Amino acid sequence: MSRYDDSQLVDYLFDEMSEEDARAFEQAMSEDAALSAQVEGLEETLGVMRELEDEEPSKHLDALILATARQTAEAVQEEREASSFFGRFRKLLLTPAFGLAAAASLAVVAVVSVNVTSFMAEPQTTTEAIPPGVTASARSADAPAQDPAPEPKPVEEAEEALAFGDKAKLERDGFERADDIDGDREDEARRTPKRRRARAARKPPPPPPPPSPSFDALAKKSARAPATGSASGGAAAPDPSDVPDLPIGGAAGPSAATPADEGAIARESTRQAVTKLDAADTADAKRPTSTPTPAKPSVRSLGAKRRFEEAPSVDEAPVAEAPAEAKVASKAEVRAQADKELRASATLDDGLSEAQRAANLASAMVKAAEQEIARKQYDSARRIFGRATQRVRGTPSEGEVLLRWAYFERDQRRYEVCVSLADRASRVPGFTRKTEAERLVRDASRRIEPQVAPAAPAPPR
Amino acid sequence: MTAFKKGDARAFEKLLERHRRPVYNFCLKMVGNPAAAEDAMQEVFLRVCRSAKDWERQAKFTTWLYTIARNHCIDAIRKASYRKTASLDQPLKEGEEGGSTLGDRMADEDSVTTDRGAESIRLRKRLTDAIASLSDEQREVFVMREQAGMAFKEIADAVGVPENTVKSRMRYALEHLRKHLKTQGVTKED
Numbered sequence: 001m002s003r004y005d006d007s008q009l010v011d012y013l014f015d016e017m018s019e020e021d022a023r024a025f026e027q028a029m030s031e032d033a034a035l036s037a038q039v040e041g042l043e044e045t046l047g048v049m050r051e052l053e054d055e056e057p058s059k060h061l062d063a064l065i066l067a068t069a070r071q072t073a074e075a076v077q078e079e080r081e082a083s084s085f086f087g088r089f090r091k092l093l094l095t096p097a098f099g100l101a102a103a104a105s106l107a108v109v110a111v112v113s114v115n116v117t118s119f120m121a122e123p124q125t126t127t128e129a130i131p132p133g134v135t136a137s138a139r140s141a142d143a144p145a146q147d148p149a150p151e152p153k154p155v156e157e158a159e160e161a162l163a164f165g166d167k168a169k170l171e172r173d174g175f176e177r178a179d180d181i182d183g184d185r186e187d188e189a190r191r192t193p194k195r196r197r198a199r200a201a202r203k204p205p206p207p208p209p210p211p212s213p214s215f216d217a218l219a220k221k222s223a224r225a226p227a228t229g230s231a232s233g234g235a236a237a238p239d240p241s242d243v244p245d246l247p248i249g250g251a252a253g254p255s256a257a258t259p260a261d262e263g264a265i266a267r268e269s270t271r272q273a274v275t276k277l278d279a280a281d282t283a284d285a286k287r288p289t290s291t292p293t294p295a296k297p298s299v300r301s302l303g304a305k306r307r308f309e310e311a312p313s314v315d316e317a318p319v320a321e322a323p324a325e326a327k328v329a330s331k332a333e334v335r336a337q338a339d340k341e342l343r344a345s346a347t348l349d350d351g352l353s354e355a356q357r358a359a360n361l362a363s364a365m366v367k368a369a370e371q372e373i374a375r376k377q378y379d380s381a382r383r384i385f386g387r388a389t390q391r392v393r394g395t396p397s398e399g400e401v402l403l404r405w406a407y408f409e410r411d412q413r414r415y416e417v418c419v420s421l422a423d424r425a426s427r428v429p430g431f432t433r434k435t436e437a438e439r440l441v442r443d444a445s446r447r448i449e450p451q452v453a454p455a456a457p458a459p460p461r
Numbered sequence: 462m463t464a465f466k467k468g469d470a471r472a473f474e475k476l477l478e479r480h481r482r483p484v485y486n487f488c489l490k491m492v493g494n495p496a497a498a499e500d501a502m503q504e505v506f507l508r509v510c511r512s513a514k515d516w517e518r519q520a521k522f523t524t525w526l527y528t529i530a531r532n533h534c535i536d537a538i539r540k541a542s543y544r545k546t547a548s549l550d551q552p553l554k555e556g557e558e559g560g561s562t563l564g565d566r567m568a569d570e571d572s573v574t575t576d577r578g579a580e581s582i583r584l585r586k587r588l589t590d591a592i593a594s595l596s597d598e599q600r601e602v603f604v605m606r607e608q609a610g611m612a613f614k615e616i617a618d619a620v621g622v623p624e625n626t627v628k629s630r631m632r633y634a635l636e637h638l639r640k641h642l643k644t645q646g647v648t649k650e651d
Contacts, residue, residue, distance in 0.1 A: 006625075006628055006629040006631075006632040006633075007624075007625050007628040007629070009632055010613075010628040010629075010631050010632050011628070013635070014606070014613075016613070041639050042632075042635045042636070042639060044639075044648075045635055045638050045639040045642060046635060048588070048642060048647060048648070049588060049591070049592075049607065049638060050607070051584070051588070052585060052588040052589070053585075054482055054483070054485075054486040055485070055486060055489060055495070056482060056485075057481055057482065057485035057498075057499055057502055058499060061481075061499055061502060061503050062477060062481065064503060064507075065477060065503060065506040065507060065510070066470075066473070066474060066477065068507055068510045068511075069465070069470050069473035069474070069477075069506075069510050070470045072465075072470075072473075072510045072511065072513065073465065073468045073469060073470035073473065074468070074470075076466065076467065076468035076514075077468035080467075080468060374507070411499075411500075
């Protein structure tokens, strides 16, 4: 043994010696009986120790680990998304500041547009000078010198014609289809002659905007006003996007009626428009997510509402009656704060049977409890287990929840509670893992016995 | 592990499935107590989860995993040594090596086993006791080599001592085990 140290001996025992060295070592063993006996003794020991078979750890340990792994993976994914360009852009879109800025920009644009429109309309209509009841065509006939050039066919006039049911006029004026009138602004700009657009572009800038009412209020106001000026509000829907594009004045059409008839028709048109607006208001009020006031929701609230509706619903009832902005905030809070128990509701499908639904719910709530355990929020986990037990009571899933809860209490060294829970689980009708529950009862009971016996020391808690 | 680092939770499931049993047995041999070994195993994987971002691809995963396990088990052993609580594996009478333990006393008398099964359980107990009788330094080297299958160089890196020191500890560990088993009357035929 003198020539061989521990390192070489161990290398030989664990087959980490080169063949040449191994042969030399074996040669030395054959010459040295003590070395040979020592090596044989250690080989035998190693062989005996390798007889020790591995044991299987409890499966319930995995749940907690996997729940944590899922959380970590989700966090990683969120981080990756957030670090990407689109992620950052999306994050920016989701910020309240961006929402407010967008809403403010829209409001400014709307106010400016309304004022531009009213400014453009003023020179031709001269509303103050014309008594009520005088129609646009009459006014145009009275003052032809204001714009001697033959007026092209403005959209507003077409709307008026449509309101009066004069499709022939529309066709004569060059509109291909009557429903083109409701096209978007680009279509309208395309239909409006270049000369008119050029003239509109030459107009001086609008005066400073007055305090702006809401879009609906403006639309209602124009609709309910007497049939003066362009009478555009008569048949137009209260769509704010139409407001900036009101055309100037109105030329007398070939099918001009008498002033009295026109007044009656315009009043009827106005009445219909008001009815339509009221109906729209009523429909808005009936919508479950609408606000008490008919104000148009901001872009931000619409975006947040859409995001929330696309997200898995957690608990609709408590937040459904809140005002729009508060509702969005409270929903976000609910989603952020709610534990996985609430998410369970989203996984439920109406098409499932009661047992399947209970199983889904139990599974989701147990996962939620495991996440709480992973965060060492043991009381919270117990509350979730308790709620889960109540919600799936009477189904086989109750046994699943109770058994998992029992394992958790066993891990917490609360053997009495563990026994009680496992015992309950073993008596749940239809529960398939009753044997396992009974085994857990026996196992945990054994651990609490020494506490009862005065001679035995207490088990570690 | 690379996939898990990218946010794939299923990759971790596979990792856990592959390593849970060896890691549990590693911890069991290190701490010598099934309940503590379960706690240790759980904690090891939770640490792996939490430290995944620190893992470098250059490092062999098992080496990294068992280094975490070894460090945690050493902490657990130290903490346990400060606690004055009874262990299920502790002999009921002081100085009575190989005598009945609290765990034996608590064994369910209803669970009747065959002679062969009982013999197997006894042998397991003796081998486990033999490992537990090693010093901490010898035990970690023995378990890391035999249970984790780590090379001596990797063990040396994990433990922070030269490779020759590791081999020397292994040799003394084997000598100690041989003597211990001899006193217990355990031979290869058992």
